[in-house]
Amino acid sequence: MFHVSRLDPSADTAHEPPGNGAFQPCLQEIFSGPYAASAAGFALGQLGAFGDLAGPILWVQERTAIREGGRPFAHGLPGGLSLIHVTASNAKHALWAMEEGLRCTALSAVIGELWGEPAALDFTATRRLAVASETHGVPAFLLRIGGAPNLSGARQRWRIGPAPSPAHRWNPAAPGAATFTAELFRSRTRAPATWTLHHDGAANRLDLAPEAGDRALGEGERIIR
């Protein structure tokens, strides 16, 4: 398997090779279906593009999100990532905690997780997060599990879902690297587009999947390397 290129939404068009520049920290709103892990995995995968993660990340979860999708598991996170976890009883507290986190420049990133469409999440709330993120240079990811895109001040809005993974390196029957379908449907810097992305676990970065894909194995055929 080979990786075509590295994803960089600051590039102008979807298929252009990536530029050298890292991401500008901003608020990204990431929508996903009830399967909560791909949105989180996509957010964590992007963190590699922000350079070294010196500080911890603040992970704010609403109680409903914890009940439905569980908590982050320390042994499953990309290596070297330290975590401060906040349990908020409702969306209002979660948004407040995210904003407090974004004002702290010692953090590498702030991830907030909301379930459904809480009333507290309106245009003003997202706009506040977006401004705080850009002012203090802390990237923010608002994970909207099972939410619908309403009016929002987020700079980038993504729709993320799982995708069938490529073949595992050693075991053809096993699930391979984490794979997402990522649809960027609103962005200030670039045209909307859809990608299929692999997460390179060792380097903690996202790679574009080859468009052709690997040929499916025939019956009784074996991988010879």
Next chain:
Amino acid sequence: MPVVSANELQERPTALVSEGTHGLVIAAANAAAIAAGVGPSARFADARAICPQLQSVPHDPQGDAALLERLTRWSRRWGPWTALDGADGLLIDTTGSAHLFGGKQATIAQMLRSISQVGYSARAAMAPTAAAAWALARFGGDAQRSQSTPAICEADQITSALAPLPVAALRLDTPTVLLLKRLGLKTIGDLMAVPREGLVRRFRNRRDPAANPLIRLDQALGSAREAIPALETEPAQRAFARVAEPILHVAILLPVLETLSQQLSGSLRKRHRGARRLGFEAFRIDGHVARLEAELARPTRDPAHMTKLFAERLEGLEAGFGFDAFALTALWHEELDAAQPDLSGAVPDDALLASMIDRLVVRLGRHNVRLPQPRASHMPERSVVWVSAVEKLSLPRSRSKAAAARFNAKTPHQLPLPFHQRPLRLLDTPEPIAVLYITPDGVPRRFTWRRVQHEVIKVEGPERIAPEWWREKSTARLRDYYRVEDQAGARYWIYRGGLVGDGRGGAPDWYLHGLFA
């Protein structure tokens, strides 16, 4: 160094009496009374029968305690650290100060002389440990030993000095002394001759030092630490403000809070302290007190930060008929020296983090802001323990570096597993799923989770995690974890609890435990 209250009638048999359940009981007696056969804890009526000329003086424990406390302060002339020791003793730490009075002999002689000049009789002993000095002062030497030859024990003779003393000299409680006597251990030397393992085993359930002879013995020999509490506690760090007119509107409280923060910060700065827990009290004129508390991740005396912690929560206060007095107290404070991070004046990262955590903790509660701490366990839910961020951040600061290193060494965690993947998210409790399989021990083919059916397209496993028998019940079943991918590409971590015919329940159940990215 027991001090016995005296009066001018040393020669007449005299006893201090207190009110007992069945009449007057003797609390203490002077030498003449003891010589006449009257001892403490006897009934006064019985004692009168033995010694008709016995006179009684009412016992005043509070007065004695106050007097002893005064003596303790006064005896600070011989050492920087003195402490009360029970109802009739005082401890003086003379480490490094004995030579100022001409050596140990001269120091102890001067102590006894001064105390007898004040009008009390005393017995003194000097030893490398407080426990040994206690034993020698009370039990050292023979009964007729003159008061002018106090016991001085050097570090190398501590074992030989203590060996002939009775076990009661170890400050043990009465049942333990009785038990040791029944075991045939009458002196400390007998106790030291017993193999240590036997004593550990016999007294392993006793945490109280007074009931555990091994702890007391270690304290006397200097191999266990013993804290000697200081006589006085530090004055409370507290700022107080009164207002002329009761304040009804919470909005006006902010300037008051700012003033209090400034005051408290000033007094903390004077003592080189930083607050770790703050309490804000607003006193209502109708007798109620509204209280707010805030805990801090690291010591601080920044007035702006202190104000900010309470400013948001002022609105929740019930003013009633109005507040007329306010207090801001540092309920817990730690050493904090003035520090300048660098010449640019930028705030260091850990200070930023700590102040952010403070704000989160104040609003959301300390149990809602946490850090994952790895633990030595293969069970996924047990391999991570969540600790409050306030405690975790404060740990290396509040203890010494060596202690912090020891703490970290004590919590070994699971080694990285290069061949096993762990999910990104773990459910708090594994959720039961219905699974279709071809053979009961084989891989799953299809499963239903939350009423949605998932076809298993790719699967890896099993990864077997055996139950931790030293922690769990004997009925705990092993788990076979599978990493599966469904038709949409979503990856799950599911397990089969138990095996067919493992004798720990019926057919194995299936659970979904985690979600992969």
